Structure formats: structure tokens, C-alpha cells
Amino acid sequence: MTDRLGHKQTAVMFILMALSREVSNIELRDTVGFTLDGADRRGLNERHLVDSAKQKPTNYFVHRLTNKGLIWCQSEMKHSEPTPPRPRSSLAIALYTLLGAFEQYRQREGLRLEEIFTPEVELTEAEIVERVHSAYHKLARAPRAWVSLTALRAMLVQARREDVDAVLEELDRSGKAHLVPESDRKLLTEADHAAAIRVGGEDNHLISIEAS
Structure with a gap:
């Protein structure tokens, strides 16, 4: 150059x-x-x-x-x-x-x-919930479709990881969303492993959100 x-x-x-x-x-x-x-x-x-x-x-x-x-x-x-x-x-x-x-x-x-490379910002729990729903609906190809947490997290980079995890865990606990592991582990990339959330003693890689 x-x-x-x-x-x-x-x-x-x-x-x-x-x-x-x-x-x-x-x-x-x-x-x-x-x-x-x-x-x-x-x-x-x-x-x-x-x-x-x-x-x-x-x-x-x-x-x-x-x-x-x-x-x-x-x-x-x-x-x-x-x-x-x-x-x-x-x-x-x-x-x-x-x-x-x-x-x-x-x-x-x-x-x-x-x-x-994006600066973190202080978001309320309600703001993170709203962003999770917005990101999910942009990624989901159909209602209640399974979306990878890798793709979802890529749209939530301004929120702190621990805050997003807390929201995802609460949505799963309340039944408003469902977190599951990828059944075919051979499909998982390093990014998928990094994006996983551990719930119930196992890593979960996919999310489905109930229609509101």
C-alpha cells in the first residue's frame, strides 16, 4: 500500500x-x-x-x-x-x-x-427486553421460529452481556421464551459456543419467543 x-x-x-x-x-x-x-x-x-x-x-x-x-x-x-x-x-x-x-x-x-467495536450503554431491563424482542422478530423467519443466540447477541452488542443473560433467563423461566441446546453439536461454531447461555446445567444455543 x-x-x-x-x-x-x-x-x-x-x-x-x-x-x-x-x-x-x-x-x-x-x-x-x-x-x-x-x-x-x-x-x-x-x-x-x-x-x-x-x-x-x-x-x-x-x-x-x-x-x-x-x-x-x-x-x-x-x-x-x-x-x-x-x-x-x-x-x-x-x-x-x-x-x-x-x-x-x-x-x-x-x-x-x-x-x-461498540460502546456499552446503560440500559434498563425493560429496554433490553424490548431490544431482545425487536432483534428476534427481525431474525425469525416465522412465528416462534428458532433463532441462534449468536445472531441475536450480534444485534444487542450495546447491552452488557450479564444484563442480556438475566433477561433471557427470566423470559425462559416465565415461559415467554424457550432456550434449547443445538441438537447437532457438529454445527456449532466457536462463536456459537461463546454466545451460549447456561441454564439447567447445559449450554443453550437457540431461542424461540412466544407471540405477544
């Missing part, structure tokens, strides 16, 4: 992707030991990869990844051979190897970056 970003610019891009929110120079300094200023900031702003604005009253810059920036990150992760910017340290090569493997997994599971 020509016209590569520098090491600091590349690091900031991946940090903003992972955190998926505004990040101030103060937070960058405290967490990774550097800030995004000067030519590095202007370069990312001019390419429309990062939006930056001064935050009052501190007058420090805050930065957010743009949609174009997210596309850049995804493109950077797609290389079949890791190619971090020069000079290429062993740590940079290891990072790009990891990112390449992550991108292969993302594509294999049909996940979007926005579904993986």
Missing part, C-alpha cells in the same frame, strides 16, 4: 476503532503515552479519517473515527500478509498478524466491525 500512515497515526486509528467513541488527548496520554497533535492530527483530519475538535474548558483535542476511518481500518486488516508501516518492529508485525487473523474470523462469521 502506498502513502502509508505513520506509526502513531496507525496506532490512533486502531485505538479509536477499538474504543468506538470520542477519545481525548488526555486519555490517549494516560493510556498509551502519547497524544494526537500537530502534523499527525492534521494528516488524519485532512484525509477525513478522524474528526478532531477542541474540548472546553480544557482546550484539549478530542478525536473520533469517521466512517471513512473505519473503512481504512478494515482495509488495513485485510492484507493476506501483515504489512505494518516502516520501520517494522517485531511487535508491529505480531499486531498485524493478529489483526489479519481477527479479520478472517470476522468475515467467516459474517460480523460487521460496528457490531464488534
Whole structure:
């Protein structure tokens, strides 16, 4: 790839992707030991990869990844051979190897970056119930159809895992929904195992919700 970003610019891009929110120079300094200023900031702003604005009253810059920036990150992760910017340290090569493997997994599971890197928000139990029902009805091909928890969780990424689990357990306990294991374990992927909820001493991978 020509016209590569520098090491600091590349690091900031991946940090903003992972955190998926505004990040101030103060937070960058405290967490990774550097800030995004000067030519590095202007370069990312001019390419429309990062939006930056001064935050009052501190007058420090805050930065957010743009949609174009997210596309850049995804493109950077797609290389079949890791190619971090020069000079290429062993740590940079290891990072790009990891990112390449992550991108292969993302594509294999049909996940979007926005579904993986998203900030958690505080949701009430009622809000999570509503989102569970909404996600289920978007995924179900027929009333009371079985839907994988992998697909359901992918649409609930802003809610905390433990809060979603509590709602699913209550829906199952009340009879408003039913959780069951996948009968053919050979069909299960690593993502399916990770998305399972343990109820009654066994992992459950599918959900069916009663018509309301």
C-alpha cells in the first residue's frame, strides 16, 4: 500500500476503532503515552479519517473515527500478509498478524466491525427486553421460529452481556421464551459456543419467543 500512515497515526486509528467513541488527548496520554497533535492530527483530519475538535474548558483535542476511518481500518486488516508501516518492529508485525487473523474470523462469521467495536450503554431491563424482542422478530423467519443466540447477541452488542443473560433467563423461566441446546453439536461454531447461555446445567444455543 502506498502513502502509508505513520506509526502513531496507525496506532490512533486502531485505538479509536477499538474504543468506538470520542477519545481525548488526555486519555490517549494516560493510556498509551502519547497524544494526537500537530502534523499527525492534521494528516488524519485532512484525509477525513478522524474528526478532531477542541474540548472546553480544557482546550484539549478530542478525536473520533469517521466512517471513512473505519473503512481504512478494515482495509488495513485485510492484507493476506501483515504489512505494518516502516520501520517494522517485531511487535508491529505480531499486531498485524493478529489483526489479519481477527479479520478472517470476522468475515467467516459474517460480523460487521460496528457490531464488534461498540460502546456499552446503560440500559434498563425493560429496554433490553424490548431490544431482545425487536432483534428476534427481525431474525425469525416465522412465528416462534428458532433463532441462534449468536445472531441475536450480534444485534444487542450495546447491552452488557450479564444484563442480556438475566433477561433471557427470566423470559425462559416465565415461559415467554424457550432456550434449547443445538441438537447437532457438529454445527456449532466457536462463536456459537461463546454466545451460549447456561441454564439447567447445559449450554443453550437457540431461542424461540412466544407471540405477544
